[in-house]
Amino acid sequence: ELKVEQNPLFLSMQEGKNYTIYCNYSTTSDRLYWYRQDPGKSLESLFVLLSNGAVKQEGRLMASLDTKARLSTLHITAAVHDLSATYFCAVDMRWDYGGSQGNLIFGKGTKLSVKP
Amino acid sequence: EAQVTQNPRYLITVTGKKLTVTCSQNMNHEYMSWYRQDPGLGLRQIYYSMNVEVTDKGDVPEGYKVSRKEKRNFPLILESPSPNQTSLYFCASSLMGRTDGYTFGSGTRLTVV
Numbered sequence: 001e002l003k004v005e006q007n008p009l010f011l012s013m014q015e016g017k018n019y020t021i022y023c024n025y026s027t028t029s030d031r032l033y034w035y036r037q038d039p040g041k042s043l044e045s046l047f048v049l050l051s052n053g054a055v056k057q058e059g060r061l062m063a064s065l066d067t068k069a070r071l072s073t074l075h076i077t078a079a080v081h082d083l084s085a086t087y088f089c090a091v092d093m094r095w096d097y098g099g100s101q102g103n104l105i106f107g108k109g110t111k112l113s114v115k116p
Numbered sequence: 117e118a119q120v121t122q123n124p125r126y127l128i129t130v131t132g133k134k135l136t137v138t139c140s141q142n143m144n145h146e147y148m149s150w151y152r153q154d155p156g157l158g159l160r161q162i163y164y165s166m167n168v169e170v171t172d173k174g175d176v177p178e179g180y181k182v183s184r185k186e187k188r189n190f191p192l193i194l195e196s197p198s199p200n201q202t203s204l205y206f207c208a209s210s211l212m213g214r215t216d217g218y219t220f221g222s223g224t225r226l227t228v229v
Contacts, residue, residue: 033217048217103174108158
């Protein structure tokens with residue numbers, strides 16, 4: 001059974017600080033996504049990581065994927081209040097082992113609060 | 117505008133009264149799926165569909181039905197809703213094959229009393 005573990009689950013940061021959110025998963029996959037969710041809202045796609053070593057950056061956020069370590073990271077640089085939200089990683093199991101399992105497995109999310 | 121449209125956004129109903137939550141996408145995506153989101157449990161997949169007339173169970177299918185008669189639509193049916201189905205529901209779609217990821221609908225907040 002695939003497990004996706006994010007940590008920390010709660011993160012309170014000061015503005016201007018850096019931090020990293022970790023996403024570990026328990027089986028092979030080379031597709032991983034990061035989403036942002038504001039309270040009561042839908043999921044907004046942040047990054048699509050499709051291969052080992054993939055690194056993508058958008059503004060103060062940078063995501064990376066290490067498929068050998070089964071680890072993805074979301075790095076926050078010089079946090080600002082607008083980044084306060086819940087961040088989810090999700091592993092795509094549709095193409096694992098050449099099969100079509102049709103399943104997107106989410107981590108439990110990291111609730112980020114950025115304080116002045 | 118490319119989007120996934122869910123209706124209704126909010127629904128309060130009584131136990132046992134059949135309901136349908138609709139989901140429609142305008143991106144010609146083959147793959148569609150339903151998730152429910154609950155505090156402390158995250159998002160869990162209910163059902164998914166890889167194309168017209170092809171559906172399969174996700175992690176928590178009990179109490180739900182789906183159908184995929186047309187490519188663009190993937191309704192979620194609760195034949196006899198119970199209070200434990202009170203949740204926030206999301207529909208999502210994507211292309212099969214190499215993909216840019218999934219597009220999520222705005223969500224449906226369902227309360228069963």
